[in-house]
Every structure is written in C-alpha cells, then in structure tokens.
Amino acid sequence: MVVFELTASPSSEELAAITDALSAFNKADVGPADRRPLAILVRDKDGKVTGGLSGFTAWGWLFTQMLFIPDTLRGTGTAGRILAQAEQEAKVRGCRGAWIDTFSPQALRAYRRQGYEVFGELEDFPEGRTRSFLRKAL
Numbered sequence: 001m002v003v004f005e006l007t008a009s010p011s012s013e014e015l016a017a018i019t020d021a022l023s024a025f026n027k028a029d030v031g032p033a034d035r036r037p038l039a040i041l042v043r044d045k046d047g048k049v050t051g052g053l054s055g056f057t058a059w060g061w062l063f064t065q066m067l068f069i070p071d072t073l074r075g076t077g078t079a080g081r082i083l084a085q086a087e088q089e090a091k092v093r094g095c096r097g098a099w100i101d102t103f104s105p106q107a108l109r110a111y112r113r114q115g116y117e118v119f120g121e122l123e124d125f126p127e128g129r130t131r132s133f134l135r136k137a138l
Helices: 012-030 078-092 105-113
Strands: 036-043 049-058 061-068 097-102 117-123 130-137
Touching: 036 078, 049 078, 061 078, 078 097, 078 105, 097 105, 105 117, 105 130
Parallel strands: 061 097
Antiparallel strands: 036 049, 049 061, 097 130, 117 130
C-alpha cells in the first residue's frame, strides 16, 4: 500500500530521502553530476557579507541560483564582474554553459549585457511580471 502525505513542514531527513533517490536515479541515467557549490561574496569594510552570488556547477553547466547586489553597488558594473568571475571558475571546472533566471527587469537587462540570451519565459510569475530563463555559452 502507498500513502500520500501532504505537508508544509517536511523534515530535513524526509527531503534528503527524495534528493538522494533522485540523485541516484540521475547518476544511473546520465552519469555523475559532479555538483559543486560556487559562491562569490561581497563584503563591506567590516567584513560582513552584504551580497554576492550563490550557485553550483553540475553536468558541465553553471547555475546561478541567487545574485544580490547591495543598493550602494547597483549601477557600478558589480553584477557583471561577479558573473564574469563565476563564469571563469565554471570554465576551470570544465563547464560549457551557464544559466540563470529572473523576474526583475533590471536584472534581465544586466544579464543580457553580459551576453546571456533568453531561452524561455513564464508569464505572470509572479503576477504582473515575467520570469525569464537565460543561458550563455562559455
């Protein structure tokens, strides 16, 4: 018998069971991911992290999960420098491409300036915005 349980508060062990099973399936299906975290931290003069990039490399791709630029650095080219640094590390790791998504019109313009191209869109995510999915050959 199979039981389905809906929960808004799964335990870390329960989530790990799903992640571990999917990872094992994917490894058998397409080979090892060689998933490795990648972060570029922006620190203020006191050493406090105020922004940066968080993502990972896997299956020959860089995925930027989060990129946050503090207000004081917006419009200074910081996002471009951070992305370039992440892309360079991804190349060192053997990656052939990078992808990122956003629903921010400002971020979309910044990513396009860095050479990213839109390959998909999801309208009204969130409502009134379009979530854009972008990629770049490395």
